[in-house]
Amino acid sequence: MNENEIRMLICKSQEDGFRNLFQEYQRYVYTIVWDKIKSLGTAEDAEECVSDIFAEVFIHFEDINEGSLKAYIGTIAKRTAIHRYRTLSAKSGYIADSDEFPDIPDEVDIQKEFEEKEYYKKLYQCILSLGEPDSSIIIQKYFYNRKSADIAESVGLLPITVRVRAARALKRLRKILSDNPIKRGDNL
Amino acid sequence: MKSKRFSLNNADKATSEQIFKDFPTDWDMSKTFHKSYKKYLSAMKTCENISDETAAESMSVEVLQPKRSIIGFVFKIVPIVGCTALFVFMFKGMFFSDNGNDDTPDTVDKPPVVSEADRSNSAETKVSASTTELISSTTETKSTETQTAKTTDKKATDTTANPTETVKTEITAETTQVTEPENEETVAVTEPPQETENNIPETTQTVPTTEPSLPNEENKTVAFEELLAMADDELMKYCEDNSYSFTSQEQIRNELKSGGKFFIRIKPEQYLIDGIDDICVSENISDIKQYNAHEYDFDKMIAELNLPEKYFTVNVDSTPFMVCSELQFYENGDIKPYFLKLANLSVNVNPEYAESEELYRLYQLINILPQINSNFHSISVQYGGR
Numbered sequence: 001m002n003e004n005e006i007r008m009l010i011c012k013s014q015e016d017g018f019r020n021l022f023q024e025y026q027r028y029v030y031t032i033v034w035d036k037i038k039s040l041g042t043a044e045d046a047e048e049c050v051s052d053i054f055a056e057v058f059i060h061f062e063d064i065n066e067g068s069l070k071a072y073i074g075t076i077a078k079r080t081a082i083h084r085y086r087t088l089s090a091k092s093g094y095i096a097d098s099d100e101f102p103d104i105p106d107e108v109d110i111q112k113e114f115e116e117k118e119y120y121k122k123l124y125q126c127i128l129s130l131g132e133p134d135s136s137i138i139i140q141k142y143f144y145n146r147k148s149a150d151i152a153e154s155v156g157l158l159p160i161t162v163r164v165r166a167a168r169a170l171k172r173l174r175k176i177l178s179d180n181p182i183k184r185g186d187n188l
Numbered sequence: 189m190k191s192k193r194f195s196l197n198n199a200d201k202a203t204s205e206q207i208f209k210d211f212p213t214d215w216d217m218s219k220t221f222h223k224s225y226k227k228y229l230s231a232m233k234t235c236e237n238i239s240d241e242t243a244a245e246s247m248s249v250e251v252l253q254p255k256r257s258i259i260g261f262v263f264k265i266v267p268i269v270g271c272t273a274l275f276v277f278m279f280k281g282m283f284f285s286d287n288g289n290d291d292t293p294d295t296v297d298k299p300p301v302v303s304e305a306d307r308s309n310s311a312e313t314k315v316s317a318s319t320t321e322l323i324s325s326t327t328e329t330k331s332t333e334t335q336t337a338k339t340t341d342k343k344a345t346d347t348t349a350n351p352t353e354t355v356k357t358e359i360t361a362e363t364t365q366v367t368e369p370e371n372e373e374t375v376a377v378t379e380p381p382q383e384t385e386n387n388i389p390e391t392t393q394t395v396p397t398t399e400p401s402l403p404n405e406e407n408k409t410v411a412f413e414e415l416l417a418m419a420d421d422e423l424m425k426y427c428e429d430n431s432y433s434f435t436s437q438e439q440i441r442n443e444l445k446s447g448g449k450f451f452i453r454i455k456p457e458q459y460l461i462d463g464i465d466d467i468c469v470s471e472n473i474s475d476i477k478q479y480n481a482h483e484y485d486f487d488k489m490i491a492e493l494n495l496p497e498k499y500f501t502v503n504v505d506s507t508p509f510m511v512c513s514e515l516q517f518y519e520n521g522d523i524k525p526y527f528l529k530l531a532n533l534s535v536n537v538n539p540e541y542a543e544s545e546e547l548y549r550l551y552q553l554i555n556i557l558p559q560i561n562s563n564f565h566s567i568s569v570q571y572g573g574r
Contacts, residue, residue: 026221039197
């Protein structure tokens with residue numbers, strides 16, 4: 001559904017229109033938010049943030065120029081996510097490292113950075129090698145921090161099955177990693 | 189705050205992007221949509237209340253406008269006076285006709301005596317004459333006092349002819365007179381008596397009211413012991429229903445394992461001792477004093493945290509305040525930081541519950557119960573130091 005269709009739908013029925021707008025952009029917004037707050041926030045924080053962003057978009061919808069809806073949503077999402085990140089870091093007393101604030105110059109350990117990248121790249125490949133639905137479960141659980149009950153809904157399994165599968169998948173992953181050791185892989 | 193277990197949250201940018209691409213976040217977020225839409229509606233409701241209020245103000249001005257003209261007022265009031273007089277006379281006539289016998293009390297004037305023949309003749313004709321005259325006099329709206337006097341005089345005599353019939357016809361005549369064609373007249377009838385009353389309720393109705401939210405009332409009814417006994421799911425639902433943030437036992441366990449200490453941050457303005465002023469929000473951090481705890485009623489603050497002494501110890505540290513910076517986003521895209529003074533109260537579960545099964549639940553409640561307090565700002569978990 002494109003922007004014009006959404007606008008027309010909102011004219012007909014506001015709630016339906018906003019629902020469609022939400023469905024159309026929820027991925028985009030959630031990705032922006034989670035990318036910013038994932039190191040500190042929980043899935044609930046992200047959802048709260050997403051709901052704030054869309055409420056803001058709905059309120060100012062009439063003021064958004066035609067053709068700039070996505071850009072507007074993106075800007076609001078970034079700002080709100082940064083604000084949420086700051087609030088979370090203030091709450092936890094966490095001091096952000098240079099990765100999260102790239103504008104702040106710092107000594108960069110190129111070798112360490114490279115190793116990190118390689119490590120996560122290989123780790124991700126190992127997770128993918130687990131196959132579905134295990135890789136989805138692992139990603140949703142350990143990347144998106146979602147609860148087993150929520151994961152169960154999205155993969156169409158029972159929560160208990162999700163928990164069991166996650167535990168087994170982790171075991172398998174551990175085995176894969178021990179067979180093909182990668183640096184910095186000792187924290188599993 | 190985060191678990192030290194296996195986590196992909198700190199994955200490098202390229203991997204994160206790849207994950208976002210391969211595993212998009214397209215699960216069902218209808219709950220989140222409802223939250224957004226609810227927020228939107230409540231924001232709109234506030235706006236509508238404000239616009240209704242202004243509309244009511246402008247309406248009341250319009251209603252007041254004609255009353256400023258004396259001529260208009262006279263034109264409106266005269267027919268009403270006429271009608272009222274007519275009504276009185278009509279009922280008087282009815283009264284006379286009902287009691288037009290020997291039993292009529294002395295205090296009431298006797299009606300004019302009319303012969304039997306007259307009665308039979310005048311029964312319908314006179315009545316219709318009087319009613320048409322009535323209609324004409326009133327519908328023209330220019331009914332002067334003399335005209336109404338005439339008609340009422342006539343009626344006074346005519347009513348004696350056939351009491352029941354005249355009463356009926358005259359009442360219908362009068363009702364048509366009031367409600368029939370002239371909107372002006374109906375306005376005239378309805379407006380003046382409400383001159384003062386009409387405006388007041390309209391404005392009072394549109395004043396935005398802050399309805400007490402149901403969940404907060406529910407909170408008061410949920411006893412601490414009940415919260416303590418709730419299953420985790422129930423507690424989570426309770427938090428959802430009341431829009432409180434919920435902390436899972438797993439999170440609490442990790443925080444405690446990492447040596448986290450719980451601090452409740454409260455906006456202190458409401459607890460200033462009477463007669464003392466203090467700056468609690470400012471764009472300039474140097475405006476905010478951090479060592480004036482003696483100017484605040486910390487006992488009241490602790491009491492309002494809703495944390496029973498049996499289970500919790502709340503302490504005011506040597507540095508009872510902290511300053512937190514927040515960002516203000518303006519519609520034009522500007523962002524400005526401002527500083528907020530917050531009371532920082534450390535909370536611990538009493539040591540006797542350290543081995544108890546309820547320990548994590550008690551820590552969960554540290555995160556939930558203070559949220560009932562309207563001055564609550566946030567909970568922080570601090571590691572090491574302090």
